[in-house]
Amino acid sequence: MDKQYDVIIVGAGPTGMTAAIYTGRARLKTLLIERMTPGGQIATTSTVENYPGFTQGIEGPDLSEAMETQTKRFGAEMLSSEVHGVSLDGLDRVVHTDDGDVTARALIVTSGAEHARLGVPGELEYMGKGVSNCAVCDAAFFVDSPVAVVGGGDAALDEGLFLTRYASKVTLIHRRDQLRAGKILQERAFAEPKMEFQWDTVVERINGNGVVSSLSLKNAKTGAPSSLEVEGVFIYIGLTPNSNFLQGLLPMDNAGHILVNAWMETAVPGIFAAGDIRQQAARQVVSAAGDGATAALAVRRYLQELRAKAGE
């Protein structure tokens, strides 16, 4: 690994990999840093049906592997490491990783988001013992068992529908009285005999004895308590941006999304943010890829301007 690059990209989800394809093709010396393995959220998604070009949909892991292959083809270097901070040194943007510092004139932050937690008793205790964020991984351990899904967005319905292939019953618990998910998913969910819905309901506690056995629930409107026997609970209540390592450097909203303009420029020149990490992202694979392309083109322009100034 060299120490000096034209552009460093932090996070190898669809946004970061698309950006790296573009900067690679622009012959910019590119380093793509990822703490796990490339793919981001799609690596653990079942079927992606709304990414254009795949008429029958494509499995999330297959799509992420294809993106990885394409990224490497255009010369981006990959580093498996965790980033714990970024600092400025004149025009250089210095990225502090577990494997030492690396420097570039431009930085694209595409560190994405991860599943938000409920923050209720039992959630961490029973993680892997009935509590899960990945229906695709764990559904097969709940054959003929009752399970619950918490949330009302696309992910909750998508994974809930996936669970109906295995579980005896899937109860969707949502704190409102209507779903946020896309209509086609709602139609499928309402038509699925194994799916049941508990509206205006919040989870107060996950109970068990070694493994999950029930949920303590509360009606959000009336406050009335109830209980639901389940062996598994799958939590899809939204996403938390992975932006802690940039606190104090870049302006963010209260939730931790980085503020950018239409060219994905942050308040700091030479630092760009794209995909789920930025404020007002559409949070789709296709928009993530689009963000990555936009940021890469903005980087190219930024570096050209820097060179032009240096040449004056």
Next chain:
Amino acid sequence: MGKPVEVSEITFDDQVLKSGQPVLVDFWAPWCAPCRRLAPIVEELAQEYEGRVTFTKLNTDESPNVAARYGIMSIPTIMVFKNGHPVKQVVGLRPKKDLKQQLDEALVV
């Protein structure tokens, strides 16, 4: 050559529980996407810990009884065994650094 060895219900006791050196078991299944993403990390670790830890993988579809015996309800799960006893369990896709830390902890226990 530092590559994880496939174990099954039949070979588990001999290759894992009766092993003279610590054994890491990667519980996985072919349909599990994060397991596929974890596999290359485990393979790298297998090379780094060669001679000190035996690396194995167990397909939970083919050997459900072993998975049930250890209460596996989520994969990927990594377990470390010493002298026939589980000394560490790590659930889910984790960064390599985390796994190394957990493995090092398990080795000194």
